[in-house]
Amino acid sequence: MSEFYRKTSDETLESLEVNRKGLNDSDIQQRREKYGYNELAEGKKKSTIQVFFEQFKDFLVIILIAAALISAFLGEIESTIVILVVIIINAILGTVQHVKAEQSLNSLKALSSPTAKVLRNGQKVEIPSKEVVVGDILFLDAGDYIPADGRIIENASLQVNESSLTGESLAVTKELDPITDPEVSLGDQKNMVFSGSFVTYGRATVVVTSIGMETEIGKIANLLESAGEKKTPLQVTLDQFGKKLAVIIIIIAILIFGLDILRGRAIVDSFMFAVSLAVAAIPEALSSIVTIVLAFGTQKMAKENAIMRKLHAVESLGSISVICSDKTGTLTMNKMTVQQVYVDNRAIPHDGLNLETPLEKKFLLMSLLCNDSITTDNKEIGDPTEVALTNLGEEYQLDELVVRDEYPRYGEIPFDSDRKLMSTVHKINGRTLMITKGAPDVLLNRLAKIETANGIANITEADMKKITDVNGEFSKQGLRLLAFAYKEIGKNQVINVQDENDLIFVGLTAMMDPPRPESKDAVENCISAGIKPVMITGDHKITAAAIAKQIGILRDESEAVEGVEIEKWSDEQLKEKVKDISVYARVSPEHKIRIVKAWQGKGNIVAMTGDGVNDAPALKQADIGIAMGITGTEVAKDAASMVLTDDNFSTIVKAVGNGRSIYTNINNAIRFLLSGNTAAILTVLYATLLALPVPFAPVHLLFINLLTDSLPAIALGLEPHNKHVMKEKPRDVHTPLLNRGFLRKVGLGGLLIGISTIAAFTIGLQDGHEVAMTMSFATLCLSRLLHGFNTRANESIFKIGLFTNKYLWFAVIAGFILLHLVLLVPGLQGVFEVAPLTLGELGTIYGLSLMPLVVMQLYKTIFVK
Numbered sequence: 001m002s003e004f005y006r007k008t009s010d011e012t013l014e015s016l017e018v019n020r021k022g023l024n025d026s027d028i029q030q031r032r033e034k035y036g037y038n039e040l041a042e043g044k045k046k047s048t049i050q051v052f053f054e055q056f057k058d059f060l061v062i063i064l065i066a067a068a069l070i071s072a073f074l075g076e077i078e079s080t081i082v083i084l085v086v087i088i089i090n091a092i093l094g095t096v097q098h099v100k101a102e103q104s105l106n107s108l109k110a111l112s113s114p115t116a117k118v119l120r121n122g123q124k125v126e127i128p129s130k131e132v133v134v135g136d137i138l139f140l141d142a143g144d145y146i147p148a149d150g151r152i153i154e155n156a157s158l159q160v161n162e163s164s165l166t167g168e169s170l171a172v173t174k175e176l177d178p179i180t181d182p183e184v185s186l187g188d189q190k191n192m193v194f195s196g197s198f199v200t201y202g203r204a205t206v207v208v209t210s211i212g213m214e215t216e217i218g219k220i221a222n223l224l225e226s227a228g229e230k231k232t233p234l235q236v237t238l239d240q241f242g243k244k245l246a247v248i249i250i251i252i253a254i255l256i257f258g259l260d261i262l263r264g265r266a267i268v269d270s271f272m273f274a275v276s277l278a279v280a281a282i283p284e285a286l287s288s289i290v291t292i293v294l295a296f297g298t299q300k301m302a303k304e305n306a307i308m309r310k311l312h313a314v315e316s317l318g319s320i321s322v323i324c325s326d327k328t329g330t331l332t333m334n335k336m337t338v339q340q341v342y343v344d345n346r347a348i349p350h351d352g353l354n355l356e357t358p359l360e361k362k363f364l365l366m367s368l369l370c371n372d373s374i375t376t377d378n379k380e381i382g383d384p385t386e387v388a389l390t391n392l393g394e395e396y397q398l399d400e401l402v403v404r405d406e407y408p409r410y411g412e413i414p415f416d417s418d419r420k421l422m423s424t425v426h427k428i429n430g431r432t433l434m435i436t437k438g439a440p441d442v443l444l445n446r447l448a449k450i451e452t453a454n455g456i457a458n459i460t461e462a463d464m465k466k467i468t469d470v471n472g473e474f475s476k477q478g479l480r481l482l483a484f485a486y487k488e489i490g491k492n493q494v495i496n497v498q499d500e501n502d503l504i505f506v507g508l509t510a511m512m513d514p515p516r517p518e519s520k521d522a523v524e525n526c527i528s529a530g531i532k533p534v535m536i537t538g539d540h541k542i543t544a545a546a547i548a549k550q551i552g553i554l555r556d557e558s559e560a561v562e563g564v565e566i567e568k569w570s571d572e573q574l575k576e577k578v579k580d581i582s583v584y585a586r587v588s589p590e591h592k593i594r595i596v597k598a599w600q601g602k603g604n605i606v607a608m609t610g611d612g613v614n615d616a617p618a619l620k621q622a623d624i625g626i627a628m629g630i631t632g633t634e635v636a637k638d639a640a641s642m643v644l645t646d647d648n649f650s651t652i653v654k655a656v657g658n659g660r661s662i663y664t665n666i667n668n669a670i671r672f673l674l675s676g677n678t679a680a681i682l683t684v685l686y687a688t689l690l691a692l693p694v695p696f697a698p699v700h701l702l703f704i705n706l707l708t709d710s711l712p713a714i715a716l717g718l719e720p721h722n723k724h725v726m727k728e729k730p731r732d733v734h735t736p737l738l739n740r741g742f743l744r745k746v747g748l749g750g751l752l753i754g755i756s757t758i759a760a761f762t763i764g765l766q767d768g769h770e771v772a773m774t775m776s777f778a779t780l781c782l783s784r785l786l787h788g789f790n791t792r793a794n795e796s797i798f799k800i801g802l803f804t805n806k807y808l809w810f811a812v813i814a815g816f817i818l819l820h821l822v823l824l825v826p827g828l829q830g831v832f833e834v835a836p837l838t839l840g841e842l843g844t845i846y847g848l849s850l851m852p853l854v855v856m857q858l859y860k861t862i863f864v865k
Helices: 009-015 026-033 048-057 058-072 077-101 103-113 214-228 232-262 265-283 286-302 313-319 357-368 384-397 400-406 440-446 461-477 519-528 541-552 563-568 571-580 587-601 612-620 634-641 651-690 698-708 710-717 725-729 740-767 769-790 808-824 826-831 839-864
Strands: 115-120 125-129 137-141 149-161 198-210 306-308 322-325 338-345 346-349 374-377 379-381 409-416 422-426 431-438 447-452 457-458 481-489 503-512 533-537 561-562 583-585 606-610 623-630 643-644
Touching: 009 149, 009 198, 009 374, 048 077, 058 077, 103 651, 115 214, 115 634, 137 149, 137 561, 149 409, 214 587, 214 612, 232 265, 286 306, 286 313, 286 651, 286 710, 306 651, 313 623, 322 587, 338 357, 338 384, 338 461, 357 384, 357 400, 357 422, 357 431, 357 481, 357 503, 357 839, 374 384, 374 400, 379 384, 384 400, 384 481, 384 503, 400 481, 400 606, 409 431, 409 698, 440 447, 440 461, 440 481, 440 503, 461 481, 461 541, 503 541, 519 533, 519 541, 519 651, 519 725, 533 541, 533 587, 561 563, 563 583, 563 587, 571 587, 587 606, 587 612, 606 612, 606 651, 612 623, 612 634, 623 634, 643 651, 651 698, 651 710, 651 725, 651 740, 651 769, 698 769, 698 808, 710 769, 710 808, 740 769, 740 839, 769 808, 769 839, 808 826
Parallel strands: 322 533, 322 606, 447 503, 533 583, 561 583, 606 623, 623 643
Antiparallel strands: 115 125, 115 137, 137 198, 149 198, 306 643, 338 346, 338 503, 374 379, 409 422, 422 431, 431 481, 447 457, 481 503
């Protein structure tokens, strides 16, 4: 696209081959063929069936499919059915999550206004916005959504809210003149309007320069399409885990097969037994358990104002090492608020005015009278800076409508972007006064006098210097300033712009969009948890830096940069510099994605928060996108993994703590499952090496894997939140699940359970093979249930609280009952291939099953501090 903001309005019309009378039918047809319709292109979508089958790409799922096929080949139909049901349920859950998540472009399209007012064939007509073409003369009024990008050719005090594109909360006052600055960000192209923004004040005539995918919002749509979905750290970890587990199981199966051959067993029998053991060693229920734990986690977080749109993203929260946060509406209130007032040569906090002092009351009345905004019935209508003044009046129980009724407006000169002033006429205490407000740099040049508590006097150079110094000091703090002045005029005088001179200065207001009260604590909590908070905003550098300093994100000015600086850096340069930058101002959507990618390139897990259309691509690119639920656009919500229903930054910190706890709990559940499977393998190895009969029937291992193991594993996934997790650094996502420490814990637990099971099998052999199998099955099952208490935490259960996880107690009791139904009910004994046991044999099973729990808890009590 040509840089139309550099051209005059006439040059723009000429380059687009159109005049101020608009297009005719022939022009429209030619342009429609050249540029197409004013709509966003939609990328090719995957069908629901495609998405469903893609769920089977997961490596652990592939292993389970292989296990199901082998089970069917061995004649174990019940095992095959159970495994396939587990796989299909997981695929359905994954498909539902995916279909819900892919609606971003539809929301983008819905942003476009349904109609547009254009000049066609010399007449003003209203058409569907889809039919707007490049070169159309477009009319804009207050309240209109802008349907396309365009260059302003006539301007009457136009102000446009572009926060959804730029992130800047204030409406932009538009201008007509060309811009000569060589480096101009989107937010500073003040003679242009952009699709998706809306008019808050004034009116304008615009020539359309871009439509559809060529608009700024269209470029965001392209970015949204190109921003790739990534696997969460948990998905990556489970993939790696599945591959390593498969290798280990294959090695064990080959070893068992070889030992059986050496013992002289038939090759077919040896192969079948080795394959059965391999199938039993796979934790079939793992995928379901992880899904269930994550689902419970999402429910808990929803109660704490964080809605997870993508299930696996729950755990990603715990791995976050960088949070890139939008400023407006996320860290701030998204509401202009008066912070300071400068009256009578002194700065006064917004809540420190004394209405008993005539000058301070006069200043407050002037700010309500020279003002068009209204706040009523919890609605705020008008320019945000004027609304801030109205709210200041309400702090002192001054209703703007009552004040304006008492002092009616007899004349006005509306705000003009060229003058940067507004004036109104009122009768106050029998005098006709013209009140003028505006930008300090303009108003100060029109002053003749100053009013203080000592009365009205000619303004001196010292007075001007003091006002200028205060103005500069407030500006450095990121505050937006308005100056107020007045003068007495004739009783029936009709004012014009020439009257805005020889004014009497009264004071200044300094306002800003202030930080949320809880933002500072939330930032501190992030830093103590080893997470770097970064502010990325479309707002000005001074304002962004001021807010960032207040809440603790910025410590030194050198840590703040603007988007135009980022433009000069290559991706590699940005990657090198990114760790030293805490604030990015005046950035575009492309910059946001580059910043997120730079952090990801350094091996970080990145969260991005935001609420505008401009945030959506970066939300999707981030490892976890976090959208604001109240102020957020639908586009941002659809692109995000998580939505905050209270728009509270501190909710993210709670969510990170929950994410860390969930990962720890899933890790413990996997350790629990593998410890039990290790014990079963050790028992089989023992029997094979000593040429003893098989210690388990296939149905025994199926019963343990899918019934008595699943409930404790789920219960471990629901272990209560541990506050200590937020005192630790984010976990290194590159550390594999099957690391040395993890394997050591699995091996120790498996060894203890294995010793008990082997002892039970050996004792049972004295009464025959069926009793031995029953005793080894019952001991393995019961000791695995009790091992759930060992895997709750690194500390002893007495230190973390014996009864703090009620779910685990329920799971162990339920497993105990299920086991005893199998052992004691005659009808079930035949189905599960168990022999009747004596009381003595049951007592032996109980004693041996308790042994791993007692040994492990003694060790933790003595050695783990």
